[in-house]
Amino acid sequence: MTRPARPRVVIVGAGFGGLTLARALRRVPVDVTLVDRNNYHLFTPLIYQVSTSLLDPSQVAQSVRKLVRPLKNCDFCLADMTGVNLELRQLETDRGDLPFDYLVLATGSVNNYFGNRSLERRSLALKDLPEALALRNWILEIFERASWAPAEQRQPYLSFAVVGGGPTGVEFAGALSELIRLVLRKDFRQLDLGRARVTLIEGTDRLLSAFHPSLSAAALHSLEKKSVAIRLGVMVEKVETGQLHLSDGSTLQAGTVVWTAGVRAADTGKLLNVPLGRQGRVPVDSHLRLPERPQVFVIGDLAAHEDLPMLAQPAMQEARHVARTIAADLRGTSLEPFRYRDPGIMATIGRNSAVAQIGGVRLSGFLGWTVWLVVHLINIVTFRARLATLLNWAWDYFFLDRPVRILVRANDSPGDS
Incomplete structure (x- = not known):
């Protein structure tokens, strides 16, 4: 007897929102395809430490295939979205078309120069x-x-x-x-x-x-x-x-x-042929769905929902809500609308100095820096990257030495010539 096909969820974008959603769907009876133009997930809060020779790229970027390996219902496709056929429920990419029952766009944001x-x-x-x-x-x-x-x-x-x-x-x-x-x-x-x-x-x-x-x-x-x-x-x-x-x-x-x-939403929203909001974000309903298209969700920086900041936390919370919404839809039930819970914000100014605002608590100086270190270390996605990052931070702190002061430029691959 042939096993009936399970609903297919296609997620575009392997950032914080896309990866969190794929993980949240691991026990939902769906097949997940995660699509991204890059084969890595980037821990963007520490990217500035790559540019200032403190961290190696492998400490802020991890292979998507490695990260989704434990997810038995998830596969990864390296491709760039070029369009979407909402009537036929097909995602169009530069590698071919992907059918979907649910589509989730989580393509993030890009630089905004405000026309300068x-x-x-x-x-x-x-x-x-x-x-x-x-x-x-x-x-x-x-x-x-x-x-x-x-x-x-x-x-x-x-x-x-x-x-x-x-x-x-x-x-x-x-x-x-x-x-x-x-x-x-x-x-x-x-x-x-x-x-x-x-x-x-x-x-x-x-x-x-x-x-x-x-x-x-x-x-x-x-x-x-x-x-x-x-x-x-x-x-x-x-x-x-x-x-x-x-x-x-x-x-x-x-x-x-x-x-x-400045940043603005990625150009993915233009492919939907819907009116866009401020910063090129896509208007969504209270469940982060495209109006009149309940099978299409938009999350993270791309979604225009209550003017939430373009940060990792909104994207991750929205991803978990979408996973619950899809699971509820398959059961024939419904959920409460999405509500964002602000966990706080923080920024480091460098050695022994950071600021953190968590609810009514405000921290600065060395204490803020300690909290910043702990929070960011915990949120790095793999144990190996956490350990390597901690060692680099310790080396820089005690010896005033940045370990990645090398000039490296990749040559063009044969296919690019």
Whole structure:
């Protein structure tokens, strides 16, 4: 007797939302196909540590096939979504079509330059792993160039501007300053790295605007102690080679510009042919479904639901709700609408300093840093990566040494030539 086919759930995106959903469906009587253009899951909260030579890529990125191996009802497809046929219930990809009974879009977000073409062309970003590796290579290369330049021509090489005072910008600026002043000064003894300048630019009147003002002030004070210059209330209007033009009419010398100031939903939403909301997000109902398409769900950064922040926690909570909704649908029952429970937010400013806001509790300094370390270590997806990360953190803390200061560029594969 032929076994009846089980409903097929296709999940697009192997980030926090997609991977959490695949795991949450492990005991639901469905067959799951997880689709992503990359074959790895990226732990994005620590990506800035790849760009500043503290962590190896293997400590923040794990093979998706390895992560779904314990899930007996889940398979992985390396493919890029190119469209969707909602009538035939088929996901279209560059590798072929995939039929589905339930489709979940969890493709995350991309950099948003707000139409500033000069910023897009002349800045480095820090959103995905290739960008983090490119930024690490650039930072190391720029110091090599400075070592060859005459003393009077070195300042542009030693001037860095970080645009965006959110968690990524604050964390990267602090880590970059520590890399320069605690580590690279030992590698480049012929350079006067006391002249190196890291400037953090934020368009609003304070850093970390999602945090309580007291924590924003603590973060600013900590960055200034780490020799990071802060420019508040100004925006970048134009970037030229070696120079930024700011909205207050001033200019800032910077040979390196790093953009961390904005993201928008991935372009996947455009493939649905539905009106999009702010930041290109897809409007969904209270169960995170596409209106009038109850078999199509949208979660994470791509979903326009109550204007939730583009962070890992909303994506993971939404994924668990979708898993419960699919299970309930198969049973013929219903669930309460999705409600987000805020677990708090935190950001590290570097060595011995972080801020954390958990409910009504506000922590800063060394205590906040300790909480940040524990929370992030627990959330790294594999034990091996946790152990390697802990060892790298300990080595850097006690010996002031970053272990991944190597310039590596991949050659084109034969298929690319």
